[in-house]
Amino acid sequence: MIRRKLEENFFRVLMVLATIAVAGSFFLIVGTIFYKGVPFMNWDMITKIPGGGFYIGKEGGVLNAIIGSLYVAGGATILGLLVSIPVAIYINMYLSGKNFIVNSLRIIFDVLFGIPSIVYGAFGFLIMVYFGIRASLLGGILAVTLLVIPILVRTLDEVIRTVPRELRDASLSLGATRWEMSKVILRQIRPGIFTAILLSFGRGIGDVASVLFTAGFSDNIPTSLHQPAATLPLAIFFQLGSPVEEVQGRAYASALILTIVVLIITVLSSVLSKRFSKNSI
Amino acid sequence: MLVLTLASVSIVILIGVGLYYKSIPVLHKLSWGTLLTSSQWKPLKGLFGFFPFIMGTLWVTAISIIIALPLCLLTSFYITEYAPSRIRKILVPFVNLLSGIPPVIFGVWGVLFIIPLIQNHIAPHFVEFSTGYSVLAGGIVLAVMIFPLIVSIVCEVLNTIPKELKDASLALGATKWETIRKVSIRKASPGIIAAVVLAISRAFGETIAVLMVCGNNAVVPHSVFDPGYPLPALIANNYGEMLSIPMYESALMFAALLLFIIIFLFNIISRIILIRVERRLAA
Numbered sequence: 001m002i003r004r005k006l007e008e009n010f011f012r013v014l015m016v017l018a019t020i021a022v023a024g025s026f027f028l029i030v031g032t033i034f035y036k037g038v039p040f041m042n043w044d045m046i047t048k049i050p051g052g053g054f055y056i057g058k059e060g061g062v063l064n065a066i067i068g069s070l071y072v073a074g075g076a077t078i079l080g081l082l083v084s085i086p087v088a089i090y091i092n093m094y095l096s097g098k099n100f101i102v103n104s105l106r107i108i109f110d111v112l113f114g115i116p117s118i119v120y121g122a123f124g125f126l127i128m129v130y131f132g133i134r135a136s137l138l139g140g141i142l143a144v145t146l147l148v149i150p151i152l153v154r155t156l157d158e159v160i161r162t163v164p165r166e167l168r169d170a171s172l173s174l175g176a177t178r179w180e181m182s183k184v185i186l187r188q189i190r191p192g193i194f195t196a197i198l199l200s201f202g203r204g205i206g207d208v209a210s211v212l213f214t215a216g217f218s219d220n221i222p223t224s225l226h227q228p229a230a231t232l233p234l235a236i237f238f239q240l241g242s243p244v245e246e247v248q249g250r251a252y253a254s255a256l257i258l259t260i261v262v263l264i265i266t267v268l269s270s271v272l273s274k275r276f277s278k279n280s281i
Numbered sequence: 282m283l284v285l286t287l288a289s290v291s292i293v294i295l296i297g298v299g300l301y302y303k304s305i306p307v308l309h310k311l312s313w314g315t316l317l318t319s320s321q322w323k324p325l326k327g328l329f330g331f332f333p334f335i336m337g338t339l340w341v342t343a344i345s346i347i348i349a350l351p352l353c354l355l356t357s358f359y360i361t362e363y364a365p366s367r368i369r370k371i372l373v374p375f376v377n378l379l380s381g382i383p384p385v386i387f388g389v390w391g392v393l394f395i396i397p398l399i400q401n402h403i404a405p406h407f408v409e410f411s412t413g414y415s416v417l418a419g420g421i422v423l424a425v426m427i428f429p430l431i432v433s434i435v436c437e438v439l440n441t442i443p444k445e446l447k448d449a450s451l452a453l454g455a456t457k458w459e460t461i462r463k464v465s466i467r468k469a470s471p472g473i474i475a476a477v478v479l480a481i482s483r484a485f486g487e488t489i490a491v492l493m494v495c496g497n498n499a500v501v502p503h504s505v506f507d508p509g510y511p512l513p514a515l516i517a518n519n520y521g522e523m524l525s526i527p528m529y530e531s532a533l534m535f536a537a538l539l540l541f542i543i544i545f546l547f548n549i550i551s552r553i554i555l556i557r558v559e560r561r562l563a564a
Contacts, residue, residue: 008456011355015363018355022432023372025425026379029390036393083285090282107552108290114479114548115296115541116486118513122537123296126303149289206383209488212517233385237489240389255389259382266381270374 030259037256040249046257050219062254065235067221071137072211072231073204076144077152077197083145084152085193089182091153092160093168106157112150118209120147125213138225140215147210148200155199159192160185191272198269202262208233232258296541304535307528316535322499329532331539336501337416337509341491342484344420344505345427350477352424353431358461360432361439380429388493391422396494399506408506414496416509422490427480434479438472438558439465475554482547486540488513512536 048061095102124143133139163185171181186193208231216228217238232254239251307316307329319330360369400413442465450460466473496508497518516533 004456004459008458011458011461012363015355015359018352019359019364019372021352022356022379022428023375025428026375026382028394029379029382029386029425032390032394033386083289086282087286087289090286094282103556105286105290107549107556108293110552111545111548112289112293114482115293115544116483116488116513118486118488118516119296119300119537119541119544122516122534123299126299126534146292149292153289202381206385208383208385209513209517212489233383233489236385236389237493240392240493251389252393255386259386262381262383262386263378266378270377 030263033252033255033259036252037259040253041256042253045250045253049221062230062232062235062250062257064219064221065230065232065254066257068137068215068218068229069205069232071222071229072140072144072215073201075137075141076148076204077200079141079145080148080152080200081193081197084149084156084196085186087149087153088156088160089185091157093178093182093185106154109150109153109157113154116209117147117207118212121210121213124210128214134226135214135216135228136226137215137222137229140211140229140231141225143210143214144204144207147207148204151200151203152196155196156189156193159189159196162192163188195269195273198265198272202265202269205265206233206258206262208237293545297538297545300534300538300541304531304538307531307535310528320501324526324529324532327528329528329535331512331536333499333501334510334512334515334536335539337495338485338511338513340416340502340505340509341419341423341495341511342481344417345423345484346477346481348420348424349427349431349480353428353435354473356428357432357435357439358465361436362457362461362465376429376432379425380433384426384487384490385493387422387426388490391418391490391494395421404506408504411506412496412508414494414508415506416495416502417505418494418496419491419509419511420505422494423484423487426487426490427483430483431476431480434476434555435469435473438469438476441472441558442468471554472558475551475558478547478551478554482544482551485547486513486544488517492517512540516540 045061046066047063049064050060050062091102091105095105120143124139124146127142128134128139167184167188168181171184172178176184211231211234215231215234217230217234218228219230220227222229236251236254236258239247239254242248242251310327311319311329316329316331317335318332319328320332321328321330322333360372364372395418396413398413399415399418400411403417404411404413404415446464446468447460450464451457455463491511492514495511495514497510497514498508499510499515500507502509516536519529519533
């Protein structure tokens with residue numbers, strides 16, 4: 001009896017410790033980034049592009065990378081939405097009833113979701129070579145679009161599934177076509193679409209491997225789709241590799257910027273999705 | 282809409298075909314067997330042996346699973362069986378936040394925290410000298426990256442186990458832990474396997490975080506303190522120079538193809554297991 005009690009308590013303590021380790025790793029990461037990043041943080045970092053001698057520790061900031069990342073993630077999210085909203089609607093509205101096809105499609109999107117970004121990067125690079133596009137903002141956007149489509153489709157699909165069946169039936173019975181019904185559904189899931197946008201944006205802004213081959217790098221803010229664009233994660237990666245202490249410090253500060261942006265996005269999207277699930281019946 | 286759906290689904294096929302097409306030159310020159318088992322990596326001489334990189338990937342992945350699996354299982358049991366709902370409500374968002382952190386941040390954390398930790402505190406107990414850049418560092422960073430994935434899937438699976446089963450076990454006088462060990466784990470095992478398979482495939486493909494902490498030395502690692510060079514890191518690191526050496530691009534695309542095939546299979550397997558689990562519960 002005592003042995004069993006001991007065993008129970010032993011594992012209970014072990015479980016609490018494991019939970020602390022898992023949840024604590026989050027604080028450890030964010031804490032480390034803040035601790036190292038804050039001393040190097042200043043206004044120049046987010047308001048200036050790299051000046052002359054930036055990479056040997058002279059003045060400048062990473063505005064080019066911030067804007068570049070926003071362009072890439074934003075462009076990819078918009079392109080991705082244009083593809084994934086119709087796809088999600090098609091799967092749910094037009095294919096409803098054909099369970100085998102729907103399930104296979106869902107598996108395929110799950111698999112696409114699991115494919116690592118480096119493979120998307122390599123594939124995007126192949127496409128660019130094929131069409132003769134050089135490393136540019138356009139290439140980066142295309143590669144990241146491939147990366148975010150599965151995320152968008154999966155999220156939208158889940159959201160559409162929460163719409164009550166009665167709503168569809170009601171609009172259909174009033175003589176609406178399936179397309180008109182889809183418009184009703186789209187209005188209903190607007191907050192869900194916003195969640196999907198945030199998720200995709202968050203993934204797009206943080207990913208390196210997909211833009212490494214495709215977006216290139218530049219110290220200037222791109223003014224056209226065909227210019228190479230810097231991205232924040234790539235800027236962090238490059239700066240961290242520098243032997244100059246000042247530049248490494250900037251990598252920490254850039255990491256801090258990226259962390260804050262991503263945390264805000266994640267918190268926003270989870271708050272939104274919670275509110276959304278409260279509204280749905 | 283049909284066209285868009287077909288187009289986005291066919292990305293899977295396009296990626297496979299495109300990468301295969303690009304790796305044909307290197308496949309013509311060397312056989313699959315040579316490519317996979319040779320340790321000779323001399324691009325300038327046209328020798329492409331992927332064995333060190335495959336071993337690097339396997340080491341890093343194995344270490345990360347060994348670290349992450351027990352921790353994540355214990356955490357999932359705690360969250361689903363023990364934690365009061367107040368604590369559960371605080372815990373779950375943190376797991377979500379962790380999954381939102383970009384890979385490069387994990388990499389920076391690895392460089393700033395894990396590397397010095399290994400170099401100054403862990404390695405000196407076991408080996409004479411280590412820079413800290415090792416497969417162990419890669420494994421630890423990866424383990425943290427796959428925490429959210431495993432915890433969220435296992436929690437979901439555990440929540441689907443009928444309460445009656447656990448109640449029956451508890452009513453027979455079993456302690457909570459005994460119930461977990463003899464009922465929950467047994468019932469949840471397909472789901473746990475699926476979670477592990479998914480986590481492995483995630484770990485396989487992770488690029489930048491591992492690249493930053495692994496040391497990137499093209500030799501087969503012999504201990505956890507040796508540097509390693511996983512496949513994705515190889516692709517990412519050599520992008521710039523690959524165009525100037527013949528066959529190099531083809532070899533790197535072969536590496537990408539290899540990753541794609543393995544991850545594709547692993548994903549399909551785990552998804553099918555998960556769907557079975559879901560169905561069994563619906564029935």
